[in-house]
Amino acid sequence: MVAGNLVDLVLVRARDSGATVTSRAEVRTVGTAVQRLLNAKFGLVISDVSFPTLAYQCVYPIAALAATALRVVEVADGNRNLQEVEWKSFWWVSRGWPRKTAAAHSCYALVGRDMIVIWPAKVIPASVTLRTAVVTSDLVTDDVAIQLPTDYEPLLTDLTLAVVLTKMRMYAPMESLTESIKARMAAPVGAGR
Numbered sequence: 001m002v003a004g005n006l007v008d009l010v011l012v013r014a015r016d017s018g019a020t021v022t023s024r025a026e027v028r029t030v031g032t033a034v035q036r037l038l039n040a041k042f043g044l045v046i047s048d049v050s051f052p053t054l055a056y057q058c059v060y061p062i063a064a065l066a067a068t069a070l071r072v073v074e075v076a077d078g079n080r081n082l083q084e085v086e087w088k089s090f091w092w093v094s095r096g097w098p099r100k101t102a103a104a105h106s107c108y109a110l111v112g113r114d115m116i117v118i119w120p121a122k123v124i125p126a127s128v129t130l131r132t133a134v135v136t137s138d139l140v141t142d143d144v145a146i147q148l149p150t151d152y153e154p155l156l157t158d159l160t161l162a163v164v165l166t167k168m169r170m171y172a173p174m175e176s177l178t179e180s181i182k183a184r185m186a187a188p189v190g191a192g193r
Contacts, residue, residue, distance in 0.1 A: 001153050004142030006031050010161045014168060022164050028139040034159045035136045035148055036070065043073040043133040045147045051130045053105075058098060058121040062130075063114040069132035072116065075108040076129040083107040087117050155184040 007027045011017050019027075039045050049065065062072070075082045087109035090097040100120040105128065109117040118128060136147045148156055158181050165174060 001146045001150070002142065003028050003031060003139035003144045003146065006139070006146060006153075006157060006160065007142065009157055010164055013157075013161050014164050014170065016164075016168070021168050024142070026167075027160065027164060028142075030163045031146075031156065031160045032136070032139045034156055034163070035139070035146060038148060038152055038156060038159070039133050039136050040070040042152070043071070043131075044149055044152060045134050045136055046073055046131050047134045049130045049132060050127050052127045053118055053122065053125065055123055055125050056099075056101060056121050058100075058119045059111075059115060059117050061114060062116050065130070065132060066113065068135055069130075070135055071113075071133050072110060072130055073133050074131040075116075075118065076131065077105045077126075080104075082118070082128070085109050087111045090117065090119060155181070158184065 007024050008017075010027050010031075011019055011022070011024070014022065016022055047069070049069075051060070051062075053060070065072075075084075082105055085107045090109070094100055097119065101123050102120040103122070105118050105120065105122065107119055109119070111117060116130075137144060139146070146153065146156065158177060162174065162177055162181065165171070165177070
């Protein structure tokens with residue numbers, strides 16, 4: 001699907017096919033935001049980033065990834081995925097957790113958006129693979145392709161329509177649309193995370 005198809009479908013369903021109340025550019029802007037929101041939630045469009053780790057260090061800043069990544073979905077050490085844990089739980093495992101070392105990393109924790117803990121630290125420099133949900137492209141013209149899998153296009157359309165209807169103050173169709181969105185968010189097709 002391309003952005004033009006999304007815009008056409010939303011405007012027809014909003015009974016504004018001539019784009020008199022809501023312009024095509026506004027619908028594309030909303031579609032861009034909704035596409036990014038869905039990718040952040042479900043991790044559908046991902047990228048692998050090699051991330052170097054240092055000897056005897058387990059806390060790393062990842063703010064530099066913020067320009068291209070919405071969130072870290074997984075961390076892998078070689079062929080093994082590390083377990084995600086709450087960072088506060090390290091204290092309960094060992095009060096000296098920042099100094100703990102081992103031959104292999106076992107888990108990771110995100111500390112907000114800007115820090116990651118890869119624990120325990122190794123005694124030699126190494127690298128891990130951060131699998132991140134990327135920032136999807138802006139829908140600036142009608143011919144830009146939507147990057148989400150086709151299974152998520154109905155959810156993208158419904159959420160974009162909900163925002164457009166709210167902007168137009170058309171609340172009558174919102175009840176059935178809200179039920180449709182709830183059902184699709186509860187059990188999205190193909191969501192492995």
